[in-house]
Amino acid sequence: MKRNEPLSTVMSKELTTVNVTNKLSEVRKLLAERGIHHVPVVSGTKLVGLISATDMVRLSFSAYGADARAVDAMLDHEFSIEKAMSKELTTLNSNQKVRDAAKVLSSGDFHSVPVVDDDNNLVGLVTSTDLIRYLADQY
Amino acid sequence: MAFNDLEISAYMSPLTVSIGVDQCLKTASTKMQEHKIRHLPVLEGGRLMGVISERDVNWLASLGTDPSTVTVSEAMSDIPYVVHAKTKAAEVVAKMHDDKLGSALIERDGKPVGIFTTTDALQLCSDLLAGRVGAAAS
Numbered sequence: 001m002k003r004n005e006p007l008s009t010v011m012s013k014e015l016t017t018v019n020v021t022n023k024l025s026e027v028r029k030l031l032a033e034r035g036i037h038h039v040p041v042v043s044g045t046k047l048v049g050l051i052s053a054t055d056m057v058r059l060s061f062s063a064y065g066a067d068a069r070a071v072d073a074m075l076d077h078e079f080s081i082e083k084a085m086s087k088e089l090t091t092l093n094s095n096q097k098v099r100d101a102a103k104v105l106s107s108g109d110f111h112s113v114p115v116v117d118d119d120n121n122l123v124g125l126v127t128s129t130d131l132i133r134y135l136a137d138q139y
Numbered sequence: 140m141a142f143n144d145l146e147i148s149a150y151m152s153p154l155t156v157s158i159g160v161d162q163c164l165k166t167a168s169t170k171m172q173e174h175k176i177r178h179l180p181v182l183e184g185g186r187l188m189g190v191i192s193e194r195d196v197n198w199l200a201s202l203g204t205d206p207s208t209v210t211v212s213e214a215m216s217d218i219p220y221v222v223h224a225k226t227k228a229a230e231v232v233a234k235m236h237d238d239k240l241g242s243a244l245i246e247r248d249g250k251p252v253g254i255f256t257t258t259d260a261l262q263l264c265s266d267l268l269a270g271r272v273g274a275a276a277s
Binding site for chain 2: 001025061138
C-alpha cells in the first residue's frame with residue numbers, strides 16, 4: 001500500500017450527472033435504472049450539489065404505494081433539484097491523495113465525495129465502496 | 140503489525156450493551172446515546188437475532204415515524220456475516236467487498252462482542268495510508 005497514491009487511482013471518472021435544470025423525476029429514474037446511490041448536480045461543468053438515493057426516498061415517501069408515474073408527478077410538482085440537493089458539500093481536489101479521501105470518508109458522515117479541479121469543475125467521485133475495494137486489493 | 144496480520148478485534152466497535160426484539164426504537168436510541176455507540180445487537184431469549192443501527196433509527200425518524208411505536212424487530216438488519224474476534228481484518232474486508240456487505244458481527248466464545256462496519260474499514264484504510272498501522276511504502 002503506497003501512502004502517496006493519487007486520488008485518480010480510486011475515483012470514478014465517468015460520471016452520471018444531472019443539470020440543475022433537470023426534473024427530479026429524471027434523477028429518480030437515473031438512480032433506479034443505473035443502480036447508483038449518488039448523482040452530482042452540475043451547472044455546465046461546475047459542481048453545484050449532490051443528490052443521494054436516500055434524499056430521493058425521503059422525498060418520495062409521501063407517495064409510498066403509488067405507481068412510478070404518480071411518484072414522478074408528485075416529485076416534479078412539489079420539489080426541484082435545487083431544493084432537494086445538498087449544497088454545502090465536502091469536496092476533494094484532484095491534486096489530493098487516496099489517503100485524504102480515506103480520512104474524509106472515515107468520519108462516517110457520508111459515503112461519497114466529489115472531486116473537483118482548482119476551478120470547481122467536477123472531475124470525479126470517490127465513494128466508500130471505491131476505498132473498500134482499494135483496501136481489499138491489498139490482501 | 141502488517142495489514143495481513145491484523146486481527147479484526149483491533150478495529151471493531153465494541154458492543155457493550157444489547158436490546159430485546161420487542162423493545163421500541165426510542166429505547167434503542169436512548170441506549171445508543173447513553174453508551175455513545177452506533178449499533179446494538181438485538182437479542183431474543185439470549186439468541187442473537189440482528190443488529191439495529193443509529194442510521195436505521197434516524198432513517199425511520201426522518202420519514203416521520205414515531206420511534207416509540209416501532210419495535211426493534213421491525214427495523215433491525217439481519218446478520219449475514221459473523222466472524223471470530225481473531226479473524227484477520229484483511230480477510231473480513233475482502234469478504235465484505237466481494238459480497239457487498241455493510242458490516243460483520245464479531246463474536247468471541249459464541250457471544251457478540253463487536254461490529255465491524257464500512258466506517259471502521261475506512262478508518263483502517265486511513266490509518267494504513269497515514270502509516271499508523273503496518274508498513275506502507277511511500
